[in-house]
Amino acid sequence: MAAIVNLNHHANYVHWHFFQMSVSNIVVIVLMVIVFAVAILAPFPGHVGGKSS
Amino acid sequence: MSVSEERSWTARVRGRAVAALPPDKLLPDKQPAYVASWIYVFGVLSLSSLVVIIASGSILALKGPGWWHFTGVGLFFNSIHLWSVELFFFVMVIHLWGKFWMAAWRGGRARVWITGAVTFLVAIPCALTGYVSQQNFDAQWISTQAKDAMNSVGIGAFFNLLNFGQMYSYHVLLLPAAVVGIVIAHILLVRKHGVVPPFSLPAEPTDSEPSS
Numbered sequence: 346m347a348a349i350v351n352l353n354h355h356a357n358y359v360h361w362h363f364f365q366m367s368v369s370n371i372v373v374i375v376l377m378v379i380v381f382a383v384a385i386l387a388p389f390p391g392h393v394g395g396k397s398s
Numbered sequence: 399m400s401v402s403e404e405r406s407w408t409a410r411v412r413g414r415a416v417a418a419l420p421p422d423k424l425l426p427d428k429q430p431a432y433v434a435s436w437i438y439v440f441g442v443l444s445l446s447s448l449v450v451i452i453a454s455g456s457i458l459a460l461k462g463p464g465w466w467h468f469t470g471v472g473l474f475f476n477s478i479h480l481w482s483v484e485l486f487f488f489v490m491v492i493h494l495w496g497k498f499w500m501a502a503w504r505g506g507r508a509r510v511w512i513t514g515a516v517t518f519l520v521a522i523p524c525a526l527t528g529y530v531s532q533q534n535f536d537a538q539w540i541s542t543q544a545k546d547a548m549n550s551v552g553i554g555a556f557f558n559l560l561n562f563g564q565m566y567s568y569h570v571l572l573l574p575a576a577v578v579g580i581v582i583a584h585i586l587l588v589r590k591h592g593v594v595p596p597f598s599l600p601a602e603p604t605d606s607e608p609s610s
Contacts, residue, residue, distance in 0.1 A: 373488070381492050384436035391434070 424589050432596050440493035441588075447486035448581065452574065454479040459570050463533035483525050490518060502594040510591055513584040517577060524573035530559055531569045541565070 357368040404410070432438075457475050458466050465472035494514070503511035530541040541559045548554040558564055 377488060377491055377495075380488075381437075381495055384440065384492065384496070387436055389434045389436055 419586065419590055424586075426589070429593060430595065433593055437492075437496040438593065440489045440496060443489040444486060444493050445581070445585075447482050447489060448577070450482040451479065451486055452578070454482060455570065455574070467534065479528075483528070487521070487525070490521070494518060497594070500594060500596055504594060505591065507587075507591045507594055510584065510587040510594075513580050513587060517580045517584060520573060520576050520580060524569065524577055527565050527569035527573060530565045531562070533562075 359366055359368060359371060454475050458472075458479055461472060461475075466476040467473070497511070497514065502514075526544070530537050530544065541562075545554065545559040548557075548559060557568070
């Protein structure tokens with residue numbers, strides 16, 4: 346069964362001066378930052394900006 | 399408390415446990431309004447991932463490497479185990495960021511913060527020993543590379559990454575037991591101290607107090 350993404354090759358890396366990281370790790374970190382921002386900004390269902398009890 | 403109860407360690411432990419965590423605190427049915435935010439969901443998501451990790455890992459341990467490498471269902475559970483770990487770290491890091499930026503150690507919650515941070519630190523070797531417990535060429539290559547890394551930082555004498563039996567027992571018993579134990583302590587401390595509130599906003603200026 347074929348994988349959705351072909352992983353049968355060496356990992357791609359971003360290398361800039363001392364910074365070196367695989368593209369897959371960068372993608373995961375960017376996704377975490379996006380999910381973190383969404384978790385703070387997105388309204389929670391069933392709760393319309395009420396004050397703390 | 400009667401004299402016999404004072405002498406009984408079970409009665410003393412019960413008394414202290416109930417005083418620290420009465421039933422309505424241990425299993426609350428209401429939370430403060432500020433908990434209604436997505437950022438407060440990532441703690442329980444970490445916990446849910448941990449349950450899937452332990453359950454899938456138990457099945458892998460039960461069936462063995464021949465099953466998880468060479469059968470369709472085994473490969474499926476192998477993948478469930480790997481991706482639940484990926485998800486565990488993903489949501490745990492977001493939980494960590496959220497709690498760090500709201501300074502979750504406020505209000506006497508230092509131990510809550512410390513147990514959470516230690517869980518994260520213990521979970522890392524717990525995951526890494528999984529890579530050397532796979533029983534394939536990947537595991538052999540990773541263990542030799544990791545052995546060099548451990549030696550280079552001076553801790554290679556305390557454990558041996560080339561010793562499969564040692565690494566496997568670390569991965570399936572010692573480190574998971576530590577993670578689960580610290581997580582239980584973390585949850586009980588959250589129950590005891592309550593969920594940390596967000597920072598309060600500065601008071602809005604009124605008509606009589608014009609802002610400068």
